[in-house]
Amino acid sequence: MTEHASEGAAVSASQSCIEPDCGASFHLDERIYVCPRCGGLLEIVRPPENVGEAKALRAVWEARLSSRDARDQSGVWRFRELLPFTDDAPVISLREGNTPLYDAPRAAGYCGLGALQLKHQGANPTGSFKDTGMTTAVTQAVRLGARTVACASTGNTAASLAAYAARARLQCAILVPRGQVSHAKLAQSLDYGAHVFELDGNFDDAMRVVRELAADESTYLVNSINPFRLEGQKTVAAELLEQCGWRAPDHLIMPGGNLGNSSAFGKGFKELLELGLTDRLPRITVVQAEGAAPLATLFDERRAGQSAPEQILAGELTPVEQPQTLATAIKIGAPVSWKKALRAVLASGGRVLSVSEQEIADAKAIIGRDGVGCEPASATTVAGIRRLVTEGFIGTGERVVAVLTGHLLKDTDYVINYHRGTLFLDGDRGEDQSRPETREARRITGAYANAPRRVQASGAAILEHIKRAEEGSVGET
Ligand code: F0G
Numbered sequence: 001m002t003e004h005a006s007e008g009a010a011v012s013a014s015q016s017c018i019e020p021d022c023g024a025s026f027h028l029d030e031r032i033y034v035c036p037r038c039g040g041l042l043e044i045v046r047p048p049e050n051v052g053e054a055k056a057l058r059a060v061w062e063a064r065l066s067s068r069d070a071r072d073q074s075g076v077w078r079f080r081e082l083l084p085f086t087d088d089a090p091v092i093s094l095r096e097g098n099t100p101l102y103d104a105p106r107a108a109g110y111c112g113l114g115a116l117q118l119k120h121q122g123a124n125p126t127g128s129f130k131d132t133g134m135t136t137a138v139t140q141a142v143r144l145g146a147r148t149v150a151c152a153s154t155g156n157t158a159a160s161l162a163a164y165a166a167r168a169r170l171q172c173a174i175l176v177p178r179g180q181v182s183h184a185k186l187a188q189s190l191d192y193g194a195h196v197f198e199l200d201g202n203f204d205d206a207m208r209v210v211r212e213l214a215a216d217e218s219t220y221l222v223n224s225i226n227p228f229r230l231e232g233q234k235t236v237a238a239e240l241l242e243q244c245g246w247r248a249p250d251h252l253i254m255p256g257g258n259l260g261n262s263s264a265f266g267k268g269f270k271e272l273l274e275l276g277l278t279d280r281l282p283r284i285t286v287v288q289a290e291g292a293a294p295l296a297t298l299f300d301e302r303r304a305g306q307s308a309p310e311q312i313l314a315g316e317l318t319p320v321e322q323p324q325t326l327a328t329a330i331k332i333g334a335p336v337s338w339k340k341a342l343r344a345v346l347a348s349g350g351r352v353l354s355v356s357e358q359e360i361a362d363a364k365a366i367i368g369r370d371g372v373g374c375e376p377a378s379a380t381t382v383a384g385i386r387r388l389v390t391e392g393f394i395g396t397g398e399r400v401v402a403v404l405t406g407h408l409l410k411d412t413d414y415v416i417n418y419h420r421g422t423l424f425l426d427g428d429r430g431e432d433q434s435r436p437e438t439r440e441a442r443r444i445t446g447a448y449a450n451a452p453r454r455v456q457a458s459g460a461a462i463l464e465h466i467k468r469a470e471e472g473s474v475g476e477t
Contacts (some may be wrong), residue, residue, distance in 0.1 A: 019041075022040055045230050054275055057275070113398075114397050122405065128262060130157050131160050133229035136223040147218045151175070152207040153174060154181060154203050162189040174197065177201055231264075236268065237269045252413075259337040265344065286351075294319055294320050298318070358447075364415075365450075384421045405454065
């Protein structure tokens with residue numbers, strides 16, 4: 001345990017093992033990533049009574065909205081009473097957070113809902129939700145005196161870490177699966193000056209190697225196994241709740257990859273409930289891509305067997321050996337934080353499900369039609385909601401928020417191929433002529449395709465086209 005002098009009261013916090021049979025607790029300054037006693041995941045624990053009173057907290061957070069202080073302008077550090085840092089922490093920030101909550105009428109109609117809101121974390125400085133956790137993880141790295149920060153990544157964690165490491169003037173080592181990261185994400189990491197290592201293998205291999213690397217004293221690991229990452233990400237629950245007038249939505253739907261973000265939202269909402277900032281939890285539902293859905297499989301098996309939550313959490317997850325999905329951000333077979341995420345889902349009465357590549361692709365195009373857009377992984381949410389409305393798990397009049405995790409421009413190859421009708425299941429773009437017999441079966445149908453058209457260089461030709469398109473869309477919502 002350690003004492004902190006934060007604004008107002010002194011508070012205490014520790015790193016604590018999540019395994020009920022262990023529960024060991026460690027000082028905040030210990031550079032550990034899993035429990036040294038039992039190997040369980042760690043989380044930051046602080047007694048809620050030391051944080052402050054709900055009404056006063058709301059007022060302080062709101063007042064900071066008009067402040068020019070760099071910390072107040074960050075959507076993460078504005079909620080610093082929830083964070084395990086003292087007031088003199090060497091904050092590394094790019095003004096992350098403060099992301100919009102959009103109404104999405106077209107996506108709502110697609111899902112069969114009266115209304116749907118999209119919390120767009122792609123509006124962060126490096127274009128993904130990772131920034132909200134990287135600000136706290138890199139701040140902790142600086143506090144601990146690390147020289148190098150490192151991560152394994154499908155691209156977004158890498159881009160985000162590279163940016164924050166550059167701000168902190170730290171060395172940055174990034175491990176990515178070769179050929180499986182979008183160009184945009186790779187470009188970001190290179191431009192921010194990181195050492196980028198392309199590994200032969202998949203994300204899960206990169207994760208194993210980066211854990212070896214972190215055994216070296218000089219290197220600090222900032223994947224979401226690091227509990228300080230999740231502390232930053234959990235503040236998004238407070239930001240969202242504030243945007244909802246402190247009335248929790250009925251359902252919160254999130255994509256699942258390594259399962260850090262759903263863990264963080266779960267922790268955030270649980271703490272906000274304990275603090276009296278909300279009187280209930282939203283049901284947290286995690287959506288995975290069919291070819292990379294180990295948690296959805298576990299959830300289905302145990303639900304069919306009617307297992308109690310403790311039993312499910314005491315069990316093991318069977319990894320997917322060769323995960324497959326065009327949503328490369330979530331192409332993960334052995335998610336590190338599955339226990340924390342599942343705990344959050346079960347505590348809130350949510351679900352875990354998987355959706356197909358075709359469903360993801362169409363949902364993504366629909367999100368675009370609301371003028372919002374996102375990267376493929378984020379679109380699992382709208383695809384999942386549509387399913388759950390059909391199944392009756394989500395009522396048509398319920399308040400639903402989908403969390404979009406990455407910006408549309410993170411993977412433009414995917415977008416262009418969808419709209420041109422050249423998006424193929426195994427990502428070969430249809431160039432693999434060795435299997436012509438399966439080519440059509442592997443093609444994703446661009447049900448909402450919007451391919452560019454070649455026209456004569458004449459205004460009249462273009463006007464004619466627009467007129468025809470308008471006539472064709474009469475009655476469309
Ligand atoms: N959406 C996007 C756009 C992501 O980049 C990721 C994860 C997720 C969803 C899943 O979040 O892992 O917390 O369950 N990307 C990681 C990376 C793995 O390396 O960028 P999660």
